[in-house]
Amino acid sequence: MSDIHTVSGSRGLQQREDLIFETGCVNKTGVDLPKPKGVKPRLGGVARKRPTDLPGLSEPEAVRHYVRLSQKNYAIDLGLFPLGSCTMKHNPRLNEKVARMPGFADIHPLQPQSTVQGALEMIDQLATWLKTLTGMPAVAMSPKAGAHGEFCGMMAIRRALMARGEIETRTRVLVPASAHGTNPATAVQCGFKVDEIKADKRGRVDMEDFKAKLEDSSDIAGIMLTNPNTCGLFETDIREIADLIHAAGGYFYCDGANFNAIVGRVRPGDLGVDAMHINLHKTFSTPHGGGGPGAGPTVLSEALADYAPVPFVVKDEDGFHLVEETKGEGEDAFGRLCAFHGQMSMFTRALTYMLSHGADGLKQAAEDAVLNANYIQARLKKVMTPAFDGYCMHEALFSDAFTAEGIETLDIAKALIDEGYHPMTMYFPLVVHGAMLIEPTETESKAELDRFCDALAAIAERAASGDESLKGAPYLAPMRRLDETQAARKPVLRWVPPEPESLAAE
Amino acid sequence: MRYLPLTPEDRKAMLAVTGAASIDDFYADVPEAARLGGKIDGLPDHQGELAVERHMAALAGKNRTASEGRFFVGCGAYKHHVPATVDHIIQRSEFLTTYTPYQPEIAQGTLQTLFEFQSQVAALTAMDVANASMYDGSTACAEAALMACRVTRRRRVVLSGGLHPHYASATRTVCEAQGIEVVQLPPAVDGELALSDAVNDKTACVIGQSPNVFGTVTDLTPVSEAAHADGALLVSVFTETVALGMVTPPGEMGADIAVGEGQSIGNALNFGGPYVGLFATNQKHVRQMPGRLCGETQDADGQRGFVLTLSTREQHIRRDKATSNICTNAGLCTLAFTAHMTLLGDKGLTQLATLNHEAACLLADALEEVKGVEILTPRFFNEFAFRVPGNAEAVLAELDELGVIGGVRASRLFPGKKLDDVIIACATECTTEEDIAVYAEALREVL
Numbered sequence: 001m002s003d004i005h006t007v008s009g010s011r012g013l014q015q016r017e018d019l020i021f022e023t024g025c026v027n028k029t030g031v032d033l034p035k036p037k038g039v040k041p042r043l044g045g046v047a048r049k050r051p052t053d054l055p056g057l058s059e060p061e062a063v064r065h066y067v068r069l070s071q072k073n074y075a076i077d078l079g080l081f082p083l084g085s086c087t088m089k090h091n092p093r094l095n096e097k098v099a100r101m102p103g104f105a106d107i108h109p110l111q112p113q114s115t116v117q118g119a120l121e122m123i124d125q126l127a128t129w130l131k132t133l134t135g136m137p138a139v140a141m142s143p144k145a146g147a148h149g150e151f152c153g154m155m156a157i158r159r160a161l162m163a164r165g166e167i168e169t170r171t172r173v174l175v176p177a178s179a180h181g182t183n184p185a186t187a188v189q190c191g192f193k194v195d196e197i198k199a200d201k202r203g204r205v206d207m208e209d210f211k212a213k214l215e216d217s218s219d220i221a222g223i224m225l226t227n228p229n230t231c232g233l234f235e236t237d238i239r240e241i242a243d244l245i246h247a248a249g250g251y252f253y254c255d256g257a258n259f260n261a262i263v264g265r266v267r268p269g270d271l272g273v274d275a276m277h278i279n280l281h282k283t284f285s286t287p288h289g290g291g292g293p294g295a296g297p298t299v300l301s302e303a304l305a306d307y308a309p310v311p312f313v314v315k316d317e318d319g320f321h322l323v324e325e326t327k328g329e330g331e332d333a334f335g336r337l338c339a340f341h342g343q344m345s346m347f348t349r350a351l352t353y354m355l356s357h358g359a360d361g362l363k364q365a366a367e368d369a370v371l372n373a374n375y376i377q378a379r380l381k382k383v384m385t386p387a388f389d390g391y392c393m394h395e396a397l398f399s400d401a402f403t404a405e406g407i408e409t410l411d412i413a414k415a416l417i418d419e420g421y422h423p424m425t426m427y428f429p430l431v432v433h434g435a436m437l438i439e440p441t442e443t444e445s446k447a448e449l450d451r452f453c454d455a456l457a458a459i460a461e462r463a464a465s466g467d468e469s470l471k472g473a474p475y476l477a478p479m480r481r482l483d484e485t486q487a488a489r490k491p492v493l494r495w496v497p498p499e500p501e502s503l504a505a506e
Numbered sequence: 507m508r509y510l511p512l513t514p515e516d517r518k519a520m521l522a523v524t525g526a527a528s529i530d531d532f533y534a535d536v537p538e539a540a541r542l543g544g545k546i547d548g549l550p551d552h553q554g555e556l557a558v559e560r561h562m563a564a565l566a567g568k569n570r571t572a573s574e575g576r577f578f579v580g581c582g583a584y585k586h587h588v589p590a591t592v593d594h595i596i597q598r599s600e601f602l603t604t605y606t607p608y609q610p611e612i613a614q615g616t617l618q619t620l621f622e623f624q625s626q627v628a629a630l631t632a633m634d635v636a637n638a639s640m641y642d643g644s645t646a647c648a649e650a651a652l653m654a655c656r657v658t659r660r661r662r663v664v665l666s667g668g669l670h671p672h673y674a675s676a677t678r679t680v681c682e683a684q685g686i687e688v689v690q691l692p693p694a695v696d697g698e699l700a701l702s703d704a705v706n707d708k709t710a711c712v713i714g715q716s717p718n719v720f721g722t723v724t725d726l727t728p729v730s731e732a733a734h735a736d737g738a739l740l741v742s743v744f745t746e747t748v749a750l751g752m753v754t755p756p757g758e759m760g761a762d763i764a765v766g767e768g769q770s771i772g773n774a775l776n777f778g779g780p781y782v783g784l785f786a787t788n789q790k791h792v793r794q795m796p797g798r799l800c801g802e803t804q805d806a807d808g809q810r811g812f813v814l815t816l817s818t819r820e821q822h823i824r825r826d827k828a829t830s831n832i833c834t835n836a837g838l839c840t841l842a843f844t845a846h847m848t849l850l851g852d853k854g855l856t857q858l859a860t861l862n863h864e865a866a867c868l869l870a871d872a873l874e875e876v877k878g879v880e881i882l883t884p885r886f887f888n889e890f891a892f893r894v895p896g897n898a899e900a901v902l903a904e905l906d907e908l909g910v911i912g913g914v915r916a917s918r919l920f921p922g923k924k925l926d927d928v929i930i931a932c933a934t935e936c937t938t939e940e941d942i943a944v945y946a947e948a949l950r951e952v953l
Contacts, residue, residue: 017618019618019621019622019625020622020848021622021625024848024851025851026851026852026853027851027852027853028851028853029849029850029851029853029854029857030589030591030848030849030850030851030854031589031849031850031854031858033854033857033858033861033935034861036857036860036861036864037864039863039864039867039868040867041863041867042863042866042867042870042885042886043723043752043753043863043885043886043887044723044884044885045725045885046716046723046724046725046753046754046885047752047753047754048750048751048752048753048754048755048758049754049758050632050758051852051856052629052630052750052751052852052855052856053629053852054626054629054630054847054850054851054852054855055848055851055852056848056849056850056851056852056853056854057848057849057851059589059591059849062591062595062845062848062849063591063594063595065848066595066598066601066619066841066845067595067598069614069615069618069619070595070598070599070600070601070615071600071615072600072612072613072614072615072618073600073601073604073612073613073614073615073616074600074604074609074612074613075599075600075601075602075603075604076599076603076604077599077600077602077603078599078600081604081605083605083608086605088603088605090509091602091603092509094555094558094559096597096602097559098558098559098562098563098566100593100774101562101563101566102566102571102573103563103565103566103567103568103569103571104565104566104569104776104777105774105775105776106571106572106573106585106774106775107569107570107571107572107775107776107777108572108577108579108583108585108775108777109582109583109775109777109778109779110579110581110582110583110914110918110919111570111572111577111579111911112902112903112906112911114906115569115570115906115911116569116570116777117568117569118564118565118566118567118568118569119565119568119569119777121565121568122562122565125565129549132546132547132548132549133546133549144641144642144645144779144780145641145832145833145834146833146834147821147831147832147833147834148641148645148832150831151680151831155679155683158683180822180833181820181821181822181823181824181825181828181833182821182822182831182833184821184825184826185821185824185825185826185828185830185831186831187826188826188827188828189652189680189683189684189830189831190683191683191684191685193826194825194826233535234533234535234536235535236535238537239537239539239540262533262536264542264545264546265533265536265541265542266533266536266540266541266542267540267542267546270539270540271537271540285509287602287603287838288603288604288605288606288837289596289601289602289604289837289838289839289841290601290604290605290606290607290613290616290619290837290838290840290841291605291606291607291616291638291798291834291835291837292639292641292780292834292835292836292837292838292839292840293641293779293780293782293834293836293837293838293839294834295780309679324918325921334679335675335676335678335679335682336672336675336676336679337645337676337679338641338642338644338645338672338676338779339582339642339643339644339670339672339673339676339767339778340582340583340672340777340778340779341777341778341779342778342779343779343780344776344777344778344779344780345774345776345777345779345780346779346780348562351562352558352562354549355550355553355557355558355561355562356508356509356552356553356555356558357507357509357552358549358550358551358552358553359545359546359549359550359551360507360545360551360552361507361509361510361551361552363545363546364507364510365507365509365510367529367532368510368512368517370529370532370533371512371517371520371521371524371529371532372512372520374520374524374526374532375520375523375524377524378523378524378525379523391524391526391531391532391534392532393532413609414611417609417611417612422605422609422612423609428822442509442510442512443509443510443511444511445511445512445516446511446512446516446519446520448511472806474611474612477611477612478611478612478614479610479611479614479805479807479809479811480611480805480806480807480809481611481805481806482610482611482803482804482805482806482811482812482813483803483804483805483806484610484803484813484815486803486804487801487802487803487813487815488801488815488816488817488818491792491799491801491815491816492801492802492803493621493624493635493636493792493799493800493801493802493815494621494624494625494628494629494634494635494636495621495622495625
């Protein structure tokens with residue numbers, strides 16, 4: 001099939017599409033604007049010397065450009081997207097409609113607060129949902145993504161240690177080896193140093209190693225622990241971990257990336273958590289959008305609540321208002337994380353989703369997510385190697401132990417593409433060899449799961465038998481495997497005009 | 507529940523396959539004391555689309571939109587017209603409901619648009635390279651300060667008095683956590699050049715803004731020369747991308763890092779987010795950049811394609827030694843930006859910038875004629891500061907009653923800095939001559 005040559009470079013519905021820099025031109029535009037009036041400028045001569053050289057396209061050309069490109073993407077709306085730890089669930093379209101209501105989309109962050117009471121109330125309602133679902137007394141709404149929420153939580157811990165006069169001495173943060181890379185990166189960005197804890201044979205925190213790290217606890221600032229963890233497992237000893245870290249004078253940061261597995265079944269506040277970010281794009285279905293924007297509101301315990309960043313919403317007899325200054329009500333705040341008040345149009349989507357599901361539906365969603373993952377684990381454990389014994393939470397983790405020599409996790413992932421699926425998360429978490437982390441989410445039907453399991457089981461059998469054709473996969477995607485080494489060795493990060501022919505010929 | 511495909515029969519059959527007696531078996535690792543019995547108290551049960559839409563519409567209805575009245579608010583977020591095509595494109599399922607392009611064979615749509623975005627930002631800022639975006643302008647600014655410290659191996663950052671105070675505050679937050687000294691120059695309408703005197707041989711970077719938060723446009727070339735003489739970098743900030751269609755871009759002023767807010771192109775006001783942070787630098791500093799980068803390569807058949815690259819800078823590879831903890835970009839907002847910019851092209855952008863500038867000039871002309879008003883910003887693009895007799899907050903409240911949202915009081919951004927009589931007003935292509943006339947008349951009435 002792939003050896004049929006076409007003159008156009010297109011292949012049926014897959015249209016070849018060049019860069020806008022190759023198809024557009026500087027004197028073409030897809031907008032009709034009124035003619036300038038010729039008003040005397042007041043720029044004081046601080047004017048551009050050279051044109052931007054930005055190419056323009058007419059509207060039909062632009063629409064076609066992006067639609068053609070879109071057709072080279074896989075998406076949840078096309079099929080199961082089992083990226084473990086990423087929670088690729090259905091994105092309800094009502095959320096999109098609500099986010100675009102002019103009353104939310106067409107309001108400015110600095111217009112008078114009396115004119116945005118509905119927006120502030122909306123933030124307050126979402127905050128109430130988040131606090132209630134987590135059993136935590138406070139929430140910082142401004143973090144712009146999960147990693148930003150981690151930063152927020154760890155900064156609150158930093159500020160609390162400052163208030164205790166211990167910021168100079170308490171500098172060590174414990175992070176499990178299985179942690180997402182953002183955890184150690186965040187700890188360092190907050191001025192802490194990272195001390196890695198081992199995982200035990202069950203995929204949980206190695207309690208002996210953990211306790212050994214606390215023997216001299218005078219420099220302990222806290223722990224960053226994901227729960228359910230990145231192996232898709234609930235940390236069995238979480239309560240003891242919380243108690244020990246508190247007894248050591250430290251704080252418990254919980255990475256809430258996997259909160260979707262436990263909503264309505266467990267409240268992190270009951271587990272001794274001091275701070276936890278919530279990825280609204282995971283648990284609460286805001287769209288992933290090709291890599292963002294996210295939103296990472298961060299719930300805080302009583303011990304950290306006062307140190308939440310500005311701004312935050314408070315309610316008094318005059319209605320809602322924003323505390324924007326680090327004095328008065330915001331006196332203890334650690335500062336500001338970003339301009340304005342957070343990812344508003346993600347808030348509207350998340351609240352819409354929560355209201356749609358309700359307390360009963362959110363719990364059911366968590367349970368279905370966990371059931372779906374366990375179903376996949378049960379169906380595939382005969383042909384693949386589960387990384388750990390027992391049930392999983394919302395994602396099933398396999399190692400590459402079942403593959404024949406020479407066949408890697410990468411080959412299995414790429415073969416899934418030919419079967420019409422996005423691959424699972426590969427090589428993460430790092431504590432499992434050749435890790436394959438599969439998260440189906442609750443929005444897949446049994447029929448979809450069966451179809452996926454049939455496809456993956458067949459690939460797993462080929463991998464076990466050493467089928468070399470896997471090394472060349474994918475064969476049926478818009479592109480074959482891409483050379484990532486070349487991209488990194490000689491980075492080409494922007495379009496540059498081709499050399500004039502006379503020079504190129506030399 | 508409409509978002510859950512499993513039927514009770516499915517659940518039963520699936521449980522049987524797993525060997526579990528009930529769903530509770532999966533939660534057996536949860537400490538007993540922390541297990542919730544029934545539903546969480548205090549939250550309503552599920553509702554249909556109509557009921558949810560009504561609830562949300564009622565909240566939306568309590569806000570006054572920028573399109574409803576005479577609207578002159580800027581300072582980091584701008585009311586612009588976004589072509590209908592842009593929202594259509596970003597709602598394509600294949601863009602909206604996909605993830606970070608980790609599997610390039612089935613993500614060329616996202617990757618090619620990121621490559622085009624990076625190329626557009628580089629061209630716009632007149633810098634060598636741009637990344638695939640940061641959360642917003644303010645966090646891009648904070649990351650630029652950290653990057654400058656890595657590049658220079660120094661730990662002192664100087665912020666101009668015209669830098670947006672939220673940007674300054676976000677930058678202070680990340681710098682203080684790492685023990686980096688932050689020097690803040692006092693608020694100044696036209697004080698960017700004072701950065702030249704504040705730089706020394708311990709300075710990692712000076713951060714200046716043009717147009718600055720008071721609207722003042724400044725050629726920062728003398729600042730970059732002073733900074734470079736001391737081995738420091740110039741970080742050049744802008745909050746209004748449309749300005750770059752007309753004013754001197756960072757790369758023409760010797761900037762080493764250019765950061766800005768891209769909201770104006772393709773993105774609605776959204777009460778402050780999500781927006782799209784632009785981040786560009788010169789070739790030699792590429793490996794110290796934070797954030798995602800998309801690069802060109804080839805596939806096994808020799809076809810041109812794109813991949814995420816230089817990820818050895820990033821947290822998922824480098825963990826505690828990463829250049830940043832950032833793990834996402836502004837994804838869909840980036841797509842909105844690049845689609846709008848593609849519709850504009852240089853021709854459209856230049857025209858749009860001119861219309862913005864002309865609207866602001868006409869607004870300044872009209873307000874200047876009101877007795878008691880003093881325009882403070884000497885050179886501006888589409889916003890400027892002016893002084894009113896008395897208290898700006900009271901003046902704005904009275905204007906509001908006359909249907910005019912007249913701008914941002916400087917004291918909201920600079921509390922306690924004796925700027926109680928200063929208003930910062932903005933005009934864009936959405937501002938009509940009638941809007942301007944009504945504003946001037948209302949101000950005359952109020953003062």
